[in-house]
Amino acid sequence: MIWIYISESLLYLCFSLLMGAFIIQFIPARLKPEIRIPKRLIQLSVLGVVFFSVAPVIRLVVFLYEDIGLMLTMQNVLGGFEVGKAWNVTVILAIFFYLFVSLFPVLKSKVLSGISLVFTFILLLALGWASHAASLTEWSGFVFHSLHFLAVTVWIGILLIVGWCSKNQENWLSYLRWFTPLAIACFLTITGTGLFLMTLVIDANEYGDAWMLPYGQALLVKHLTIIPVLFFAFINGFWIRSKLKRQEQINPIPWLKFESILLFFTFVSTAVLGQQEPPHSIETTLSGSGPSAIFDYFYSGIIEPTMSLQFELNTINTLFFLVALIFMWLIIYSFRKKAPAVVPFFIGMFSVLSLYFGLMASIQ
Template sequence: MIIVSNLILFPLATFVLGYYIVETVMKREEPIHSIKASWIRWAILTIIVVTFIPVLTHTFYIVNDFNAPFWSTYQTVLLSYRVGNVWLAVIALGALLIIASIRKVHPGFSLALMVVLFFVIGLTSHSAALSPVAGYMANMLHLLAIAFWIGTLFVTVFATKHFPWSWFISWFSPLAIISVAVLVGSGLFMMRTVTPEYVNSWVLPYGQLLLLKHLVFIPLLMFGVVHGFFLKKRVEQGKSPKRSFAIESGIALVILFITSIMIEQVPPHVVEHTIESNDPSSLFLLIKGVVSLPLTLAFQPIGLLFGSLAVTTLAYLFVVIRLQKGYWLSVFLTLCFVLFGYIALMGSVN
C-alpha cells in the first residue's frame, strides 16, 4: 500500500509544483494552459490522503504484531513517529495551499509552500535515515531538481494555442540545465551514501530499479538537450513542440514511478549484508540464474553487440527528436535503447 501511495504522491506533488512554477513565471491575461484551479485543490487533497496511508500501515503493523489497542497506537504513531509528524505537517501545508488557491494569493507563495512540502516528505527517505544531515539534503536536492524540471514539463501537456513557447524555452532551458546538474551531483553523492557498491547492487531489487532509472534518464536527457538547444528556431517559425514535450513528460513520468517504488526498497549499503536478510531480484535470478558476489563488469561479445545497438539507437533518437518527426518512433527508440542497454550491461556482468 505504501508503494501505491508513493506512485500517486510524487507525480502529483511534482505536477502541483510545476503548475505553480509556470503560474509564477508566466502569468498572462489569456489562458496559456487548460489546468483549472479546482484540479490543483483536488490534487492537494489527494496528497494529504495518500500521505496518511503510511501512518495507517505503521499503526496496523504495531496493532497486529504486538496486539496493541488501535486508538492509543494510532495516537502514538501520529505524535511520536516521524511518519505521523510528516502527515500532520502535510495537512497544515495542504490547508494553506488550498486557502491560498481559493483566495487567489500570488502563486509565488504557493510555490514556496510546495518546496517546504517536498522537504517535509523527504524526512522519511532512506538517505535521511543513513545520513541525517548530508543524506537528507542530497535527497531533497535530488527530489526538488526532478520536480522543478519534470513538474514544469507536465504543465506543457496542457498548453493552449496561446502558450508562449519561445519565451517558455528561453527560461525553461536554463532551469532544466541547473536541475540536471543538481540531479546528477546529488545522485552521485547518494550513490556513495546509499549504493556505494553500484554493480553489486544489481542483485537486489533496489539496484535493478536504479539501473533502469539511469537507462531511462539518458533518453530523457536527449530530449532535454534537443528541446533546449535546437528547438527555438522551429518555434519561432510558428511550429508547436507540444507533442514532443508531451513525450518527454511521459518518459519523465516513468522515472518518477521508478523512484516512487525505489523509496520502499531496502537500500543496498553493503550488498553482502543486505542480501542475507532480503531476497535477491527475481529479474536478476531469471537472467543470471544464481547470485555470486562480488560482481564484475567486463564486456562480453553479447555486451558489445547490444551496447553498439544501444548507441546507434540513441543517435537515431537524436535525429528523430531534432527533426520533430515520428513522435511514436521516438517512443519506440527510447524503449529499444533501454532494452538494448539493459541487455548489454546484464550480459557483461559476472
C-alpha cells in the same frame, strides 16, 4: 507493494504539478505560451499530497499491528515515528492549503501564488523530513534530499504545465530562452545531490554489486531511464529552438508532452527505489533478504553473499549495446524525418530495455 509504488509516483506528480503551476505565474506573459490551468487540478493535487503520502504510514502500520493491535500501532506510528510525525504535519498544512486555494484566486495574483508556493515548499520539506536519507544523517541527508526533490519538481513541474496546459505555441522561443538554462541547472543539481544520496546507502565502488539486490536493480533502471529523457531534452531545448529560429513549421507541444511522460517513468523508478531495503552492507542484505528475483532470473550461477560481480563483453551483450545505439540514433532520425513524437518515445523505451539486457548479459 504495487499500490505503494503507484502511490509514491502519483505523490511526486502532485508535487510537480503544484510547483510548476505556481512558478509559471511569475513568468511574464511575453516569455511563455498562453497557459490555462484548471483550479480543480490544483485542488486535486493538494488532496493527492495528503492521500498519496500516507502510503508509507499504512505500510508501517500493517507491518507492526499484529504484535500490539491496530489502534495502539497507529498511535505509536503517528506519534513516535518520523514518517508518522511528518504525515501529521502534511495533513494539517494541506487542510489550510486546500482551503486557501479553494477560497482565493491563487492563479490570478502573484502574491497569492507566492503564498501557495511557500505552502508547497513546506510540504516538500515535510516529505524530506520523513525520507530515509534524513534518518541517516543529522542534517545533510534532509537538506540534500529536499534539494534533490525540489530540483526534480521544478524541472518536471514546469514541463508538465507548459506541455499539457498550453493553448498555443506563441512565445515558444522566449520560453525556451529561460527554461533551457533552468532545466540544465536543475539537472546538474539532481545529479550532484543524487550522487550524494546514493553514497549514503552504498559505496560507489559497489554500484555493480548492488544489482544483485532489488534496491540496486531499481537504481539501475532509474539511471537508464534518464538517457531517453536527455535525448528529448536536447531536441526540445536546442534542436526545436534552431528550427523555430529558421521559421520552420513544427509543433513542439507533443514533444514536450512525451518528454514529461518519460520523466514520469523516472518517478516510478524512484518510487520503487524508495520502498526497497537500502543495502548499507550488500553482504548482510543479501544474506538476510536474498537476491532480486530479476537478477536471479538473469544470473545462471550460484549467488553467494560474499561474491563480487565481474563484467565482460561478449557476443550477446555487444549485440544488445549495438541495438541500443541504433535506437538512440533512431530517436534523432525520427525527429529529422518529422515523425510523430510517439514514435521516438517508444524508441527511447526500447533503447532502455536494450541497455538493461546488455548490462545484465555482461555479468559473469
